[in-house]
Amino acid sequence: MTYCVGLKLNEGLVLLSDTRTNAGLDNISTYRKMFFFEQPGERVIAIMTAGSLSLTQTTIARLQEAIELPEADEETSIMRASTMLQVATIIGRTLNRTRREIVDQCRDLNQQASASMIVGGQRAGGEMRLFLIYPEGNFIEATEDTPFLQIGEHKYGKPILDRVVTPQTSLADAQKAVLLSMDSTLRSNLSVGMPLDLAVIRKDDCRVSHKRRILEGDPAFMAMSAAWSAALRDSFVKVTI
Amino acid sequence: MTYCVGLKLNEGLVLLSDTRTNAGLDNISTYRKMFFFEQPGERVIAIMTAGSLSLTQTTIARLQEAIELPEADEETSIMRASTMLQVATIIGRTLNRTRREIVDQCRDLNQQASASMIVGGQRAGGEMRLFLIYPEGNFIEATEDTPFLQIGEHKYGKPILDRVVTPQTSLADAQKAVLLSMDSTLRSNLSVGMPLDLAVIRKDDCRVSHKRRILEGDPAFMAMSAAWSAALRDSFVKVTI
Numbered sequence: 001m002t003y004c005v006g007l008k009l010n011e012g013l014v015l016l017s018d019t020r021t022n023a024g025l026d027n028i029s030t031y032r033k034m035f036f037f038e039q040p041g042e043r044v045i046a047i048m049t050a051g052s053l054s055l056t057q058t059t060i061a062r063l064q065e066a067i068e069l070p071e072a073d074e075e076t077s078i079m080r081a082s083t084m085l086q087v088a089t090i091i092g093r094t095l096n097r098t099r100r101e102i103v104d105q106c107r108d109l110n111q112q113a114s115a116s117m118i119v120g121g122q123r124a125g126g127e128m129r130l131f132l133i134y135p136e137g138n139f140i141e142a143t144e145d146t147p148f149l150q151i152g153e154h155k156y157g158k159p160i161l162d163r164v165v166t167p168q169t170s171l172a173d174a175q176k177a178v179l180l181s182m183d184s185t186l187r188s189n190l191s192v193g194m195p196l197d198l199a200v201i202r203k204d205d206c207r208v209s210h211k212r213r214i215l216e217g218d219p220a221f222m223a224m225s226a227a228w229s230a231a232l233r234d235s236f237v238k239v240t241i
Numbered sequence: 242m243t244y245c246v247g248l249k250l251n252e253g254l255v256l257l258s259d260t261r262t263n264a265g266l267d268n269i270s271t272y273r274k275m276f277f278f279e280q281p282g283e284r285v286i287a288i289m290t291a292g293s294l295s296l297t298q299t300t301i302a303r304l305q306e307a308i309e310l311p312e313a314d315e316e317t318s319i320m321r322a323s324t325m326l327q328v329a330t331i332i333g334r335t336l337n338r339t340r341r342e343i344v345d346q347c348r349d350l351n352q353q354a355s356a357s358m359i360v361g362g363q364r365a366g367g368e369m370r371l372f373l374i375y376p377e378g379n380f381i382e383a384t385e386d387t388p389f390l391q392i393g394e395h396k397y398g399k400p401i402l403d404r405v406v407t408p409q410t411s412l413a414d415a416q417k418a419v420l421l422s423m424d425s426t427l428r429s430n431l432s433v434g435m436p437l438d439l440a441v442i443r444k445d446d447c448r449v450s451h452k453r454r455i456l457e458g459d460p461a462f463m464a465m466s467a468a469w470s471a472a473l474r475d476s477f478v479k480v481t482i
Contacts (some may be wrong), residue, residue, distance in 0.1 A: 155396030159425040163470060164477050184400040205473050226482045229404060231480060235472030236405050241417050241465045 001191035002033060002152035004048035005161070005178050006118040008130040008142040011171045012202040012209065013120045017048045017177040018152075018186070022194030034197040035060055037078055038066070040207035043123045045078055045087055046199060051115025051135070052102070056166030059098045059115070078111060084129040088119055088139050092217035096137030116151045124206050156188045171200055176224070179214075183225045196221075242432035243274060243393035245289035246402070246419050247359040249371040249383040252412045253443040253450065255359045257419040258289045259393075259427070261434030276301055278308070281448035284364045286319055286328055287440060292356025292376070293343070293395035296417045299354070300339045304332060323338040325370040328473055329360055329380050337378030365447050397429045398422030412441055417465070420455075424466045437462075 004017040011145045017033040031053060037045040049056035067077045074080045081087045095117060102113040119139075120130040130142040132149040142149050150158065160181050169177065175198065185192050187199075194216040202209040214221050245258040258274040273293060288304075290297035308318045315321045315343040322328045336358060343354040355376045363369040371383040373390040383390050388408045391399065410418065416439065426433050434458050435457040443450040455462050 153396075155394075155429070156400055158429045159397055159400075160473070160477075162429055163473055173477075176477065176480065179482055180477070180480070188396070188399045188403055220482055224480055227480045228476065231403055231476030232401070232473075235469065235476055236401075236414075236417065236421070237469045239417065239421070239465055239472060241420055241461055 002050035003183055003185045003192045004118055004152055005150045006120050006130050007148045007165060007174050009169050009174055010167050014174040014178055015046055015199045017197050018192045019195050021053050025150055036208055042206055044201055044207050048118040052113040055099055055102055055113045055115045059095045062094050083126055084121055088131040089101035091119055092137035092139055093131045099135055118149050118151055130202050153185055153189050153192050156185040179208055180228055201232055243291040244426045244433045245291055245359055245393055246391045246422055247371050248389045248406055248415050250410050250415055251408050255415040255419055256287055256440045257423055258438050259433045260436050261323050262294050277449055283447055285442055285448050289359040293354040296340055296343055296356045300336045303335050309481035324367055325362055329372040331376035332360055333374045333380055340376055359390050359392055361445050369406045369444050394426055394430050394433050398427040421469055
C-alpha cells in the first residue's frame, strides 16, 4: 500500500508521500510516488500516486511522453493545458485508459489493477488547485470545507488532520500536520514505509518552493516522532474520564 | 459499520462497542453490539459483534437457545463449556454455520453476509481470555505482545492503542484508552455512532464488574473528548520539526 496526503491552504500546497511498494509481503521495494512537472514561475504540477505500480508508472510515463511529442497541445500535454482543471482531465483520461488496458491484459488471471492520484498545482495567472483522481478518471477537488485529500492507507492518519488542518493553517504547521499524520500511519501499518517525500508549493510561486526527502533515521523526523509520542502520553495521563 | 475494541490486561478485561447499524446511509439504527452471558462468581462471557445484523443477531439467539435446551452440554452450551477455548469454539461454529446458511439464501442476489466477534471472559478457576472470532469460525487470541483486539472500523483508533496499551495498563487508564480510541473513530467515520457500551471484567471476579452505557451528549465523555482535542492541539503546537 501507500499513504499520500495533500493539503490545499491559503498559503499554498503541502504534499507528503511514502515510498514503500510491495508485491506480497516478501517483495518490498522503494519507489518514488511524488512527481513534478515544472516550468518555474509559469507552471507547476505535482502528482502523487497510490495503487498498482505498473499502472502508475505507465501513466506517468505516458504523461511525460505526451508532453514531449512534437504535436503536443493543450488537449494532450499537461504542460500546455490552459487550466488546472484541464490538467486533471488529461491525467484522469490517461489513468483510465492505462487501467483499462492492464485490466484487459489481466482478465484471464482474474486480477485487478487500480490506482488513484493526487494532483496539485498552479499556472501563472490561474488558481492553485488540488484534485484527487479516481481509477476511473473522474475526480474531486479540495475545498475550504475539506482542505485535505488522501490516497492509500488514509484512515490511521485522518484523525490528526481532522483536528488541526484548516485553510488558515500555516505552511510550517501544515508540514508538521502531514508528518504527524504519516507518523501514525507508519507506526500502525507495515505497508507504508520510509523514506518520505515532502514538498511545499507556495501560492503564486508556480514552482516547487521546497522539497525534501526524509530518510529512515532522519534526526529531525525521529525527534518530532518521539516528542509527539511523549506529548500524547502526557496528554493521555492528564485527560480524565 | 461498527467499532468494537477489547483489551486483555493483567488486571482484567476492558470492552467498548458503539451501537450504530446501517443498511445504506438512509437507514441508520441503534443496536446493542455487546452481550453478556453470566453466572456471577462462576462464569462470565462477553461477546461484541461486527458485521451483518441478521447474522450477528441470529448467532447470539442460537447461542442463547443452546444454553436453554434441556439437553445442553459442554459441547453445545457456552454456559457449560469447560474452558474459554471451548466457549470460543462453540461461538465460532455457530457463527460459521449461520453465516453459511445466510450466504446460501442470498446466493441468487450475489450478496454477502459476514461478521466477526470479540469474545472475552473467565470461568472460576480458569484463565481470563480474549478472542477474535473470524467469519469462518476460526479465531485468534490476545497475548502479552498484543493485548488488544479490534473489529469493524479499527484503523482510526489503532494509533492511540499502539502507543499507550500494555498488559500493565491499569483498568482506569484502559477505559480512557478505549474511549479515546473510539473518540477518534467517531470523529472520522460516520458509520460509527453513539451511544457506547463500556464494560470492565476484573480478573477473577467472574462477573461483569462494571458496565455503563454512554449516551450522546454524556457530560463526562464530552469533557474527556474536548480535553483530549485541546491536549492534542497543545501538543501539536509544542512539537517542532
